[in-house]
Amino acid sequence: MTEHQQLPDSAVTDSEPAKPRRGKNGDGAERHDAIYRTISDAIIEHRLRPGARLREDALAEVFGVSRTGIRKILQRLALEHLVTLTPRRGASVTRPSAEEARDVFAARQLVECGVMDSVARSMTAADVSELRDIALRERTALRAGEQSTAIKLSAEFHVRLAQLSGNATLAEFIGRLCSRSSLILAVYGNPGNLGCESHDHDELIDCLEAGKGERASAFMGRHLKAIEASLSIDVEEEETPDLHRIFSL
Amino acid sequence: MTEHQQLPDSAVTDSEPAKPRRGKNGDGAERHDAIYRTISDAIIEHRLRPGARLREDALAEVFGVSRTGIRKILQRLALEHLVTLTPRRGASVTRPSAEEARDVFAARQLVECGVMDSVARSMTAADVSELRDIALRERTALRAGEQSTAIKLSAEFHVRLAQLSGNATLAEFIGRLCSRSSLILAVYGNPGNLGCESHDHDELIDCLEAGKGERASAFMGRHLKAIEASLSIDVEEEETPDLHRIFSL
DNA sequence: GCCGGCTTAAACGTATACAATGAAGCCCAA
DNA sequence: TTGGGCTTCATTGTATACGTTTAAGCCGGC
Numbered sequence: 209m210t211e212h213q214q215l216p217d218s219a220v221t222d223s224e225p226a227k228p229r230r231g232k233n234g235d236g237a238e239r240h241d242a243i244y245r246t247i248s249d250a251i252i253e254h255r256l257r258p259g260a261r262l263r264e265d266a267l268a269e270v271f272g273v274s275r276t277g278i279r280k281i282l283q284r285l286a287l288e289h290l291v292t293l294t295p296r297r298g299a300s301v302t303r304p305s306a307e308e309a310r311d312v313f314a315a316r317q318l319v320e321c322g323v324m325d326s327v328a329r330s331m332t333a334a335d336v337s338e339l340r341d342i343a344l345r346e347r348t349a350l351r352a353g354e355q356s357t358a359i360k361l362s363a364e365f366h367v368r369l370a371q372l373s374g375n376a377t378l379a380e381f382i383g384r385l386c387s388r389s390s391l392i393l394a395v396y397g398n399p400g401n402l403g404c405e406s407h408d409h410d411e412l413i414d415c416l417e418a419g420k421g422e423r424a425s426a427f428m429g430r431h432l433k434a435i436e437a438s439l440s441i442d443v444e445e446e447e448t449p450d451l452h453r454i455f456s457l
Numbered sequence: 458m459t460e461h462q463q464l465p466d467s468a469v470t471d472s473e474p475a476k477p478r479r480g481k482n483g484d485g486a487e488r489h490d491a492i493y494r495t496i497s498d499a500i501i502e503h504r505l506r507p508g509a510r511l512r513e514d515a516l517a518e519v520f521g522v523s524r525t526g527i528r529k530i531l532q533r534l535a536l537e538h539l540v541t542l543t544p545r546r547g548a549s550v551t552r553p554s555a556e557e558a559r560d561v562f563a564a565r566q567l568v569e570c571g572v573m574d575s576v577a578r579s580m581t582a583a584d585v586s587e588l589r590d591i592a593l594r595e596r597t598a599l600r601a602g603e604q605s606t607a608i609k610l611s612a613e614f615h616v617r618l619a620q621l622s623g624n625a626t627l628a629e630f631i632g633r634l635c636s637r638s639s640l641i642l643a644v645y646g647n648p649g650n651l652g653c654e655s656h657d658h659d660e661l662i663d664c665l666e667a668g669k670g671e672r673a674s675a676f677m678g679r680h681l682k683a684i685e686a687s688l689s690i691d692v693e694e695e696e697t698p699d700l701h702r703i704f705s706l
Numbered sequence: 707g708c709c710g711g712c713t714t715a716a717a718c719g720t721a722t723a724c725a726a727t728g729a730a731g732c733c734c735a736a
Numbered sequence: 737t738t739g740g741g742c743t744t745c746a747t748t749g750t751a752t753a754c755g756t757t758t759a760a761g762c763c764g765g766c
Contacts, residue, residue, distance in 0.1 A: 237544055263747075264748070273720085273721090274721045274722075275721085275748090277719090277721090280529075283533070295748090295749095296728060297728080298747070308625070311624045314626075315627045315630070318568065319567065319568065322571065375560045376557070377634070378560070378564045381564070381630055385626070512717070514716090522750085524752090525750060526749095526750075544718090545717085545718060545758065547717065547718065
């Protein structure tokens with residue numbers, strides 16, 4: 209626990225500052241979903257860094273709901289591997305292990321390349337322009353130095369792409385993988401290098417627009433490999449340093 | 458809502474009949490996990506059929522915990538697509554749509570075939586014998602007419618296989634897909650035909666033991682195709698009959 | 707006789723209270 | 737001065753109570 213980051217104000221985009229709204233049922237599930245997305249976004253955009261503790265009381269107060277709702281949200285985030293729930297210690301933003309990082313990227317390699325064919329076949333002109341828009345905004349954010357925005361847009365690009373495959377199950381899985389990748393970038397990424405080359409996504413769209421599923425798949429493979437290669441996954445000190453190994457030599 | 462199945466006694470394997478155990482903290486998380494697995498198994502083994510309602514009060518009483526814990530478990534099951542949570546109507550075992558069925562099998566085709574290579578490379582003799590044991594027990598159950606056991610063992614086979622790939626993320630995903638496949642079988646499967654041919658799994662092991670990842674992948678592809686082909690996925694009546702379509706003609 | 711509104715009850719959604727546990731700080735003794 | 741044990745506090749885990757909503761049953765009017 210080297211960092212002492214604790215729910216910085218900037219992590220909460222919602223404008224309402226702990227408005228009670230108690231006794232009124234109001235929206236209910238919608239509100240919870242909004243809170244979920246707010247926290248999820250904060251994690252994906254690196255405004256909440258891996259290791260940051262997420263105390264139930266604090267979150268409940270910030271969002272103006274009771275701990276019950278917060279717990280539900282935290283459990284959902286935990287099932288998506290975005291936060292880690294330690295039995296009596298509470299929740300914290302997941303700090304992905306090196307192994308997890310490798311697994312996630314291997315999975316992306318398999319799945320994201322695998323759907324390129326379907327995507328190329330079913331993509332419409334409207335889809336193309338939407339993807340181009342995302343890619344454009346991503347490059348703009350990158351150039352403006354807005355890392356948070358760029359990271360989120362990059363993930364959004366991959367997710368939208370996956371959705372075009374028409375397979376909701378695979379799209380959902382890829383969405384989870386992208387979220388986790390964002391966490392992995394936060395831990396193992398090098399500052400100044402966001403992984404995604406600026407024009408990779410545009411080239412990918414070119415392949416798909418031309419209906420070249422095979423080429424798109426190969427390109428996506430190289431793209432993901434490039435991101436992974438840009439990381440520094442050098443099994444740094446484990447959370448519990450192996451004293452035996454250290455002192456026995 | 459054609460069936461009126463409501464938590465049949467046979468759905469609960471646990472021996473304790475609503476033992477209160479109140480006031481004692483006891484195990485806590487372990488207990489919840491056990492309850493989760495009990496319900497999950499009941500769904501996978503078709504002792505709880507799709508559409509069956511899962512009332513919180515009833516479950517809380519059966520397992521001797523409060524609704525709080527039950528809600529947590531139901532939400533977890535919902536995120537795995539095993540139960541469907543309708544906002545003010547409660548939980549029920551998911552009835553997969555035809556589209557969902559196709560998506561799940563397409564995903565399995567992509568992912569399970571994709572990991573065969575890693576599996577073939579890293580499989581040990583112990584792994585082989587464990588898989589053979591599962592396959593044997595599956596055939597035995599099938600021959601004895603114990604459908605529930607056979608279904609569960611079939612899923613277990615695929616999951617164990619995936620775990621041998623060494624990629625926990627992919628293995629987890631495949632596990633979810635297998636659980637959902639069990640639900641799909643319950644809805645679209647034909648009685649007497651469990652989908653899996655008796656000796657398919659054994660042949661698959663043969664390929665893997667020989668280190669033929671390529672052949673294993675192809676075989677797995679055919680295996681999954683065969684299961685899917687054995688289903689009757691003929692978009693039957695939707696839950697909300699399309700009156701416009703019916704009467705406009 | 708049938709349709710529509712009202713009443714009642716059952717089930718979910720949320721908050722709050724209480725219990726339990728682990729961690730940190732403090733005091734005392736060596 | 738330091739180390740160990742004890743006390744206290746902070747935080748999570750669980751249950752329960754209450755509000756809300758929906759569905760079904762009943763009654764009255766048309």
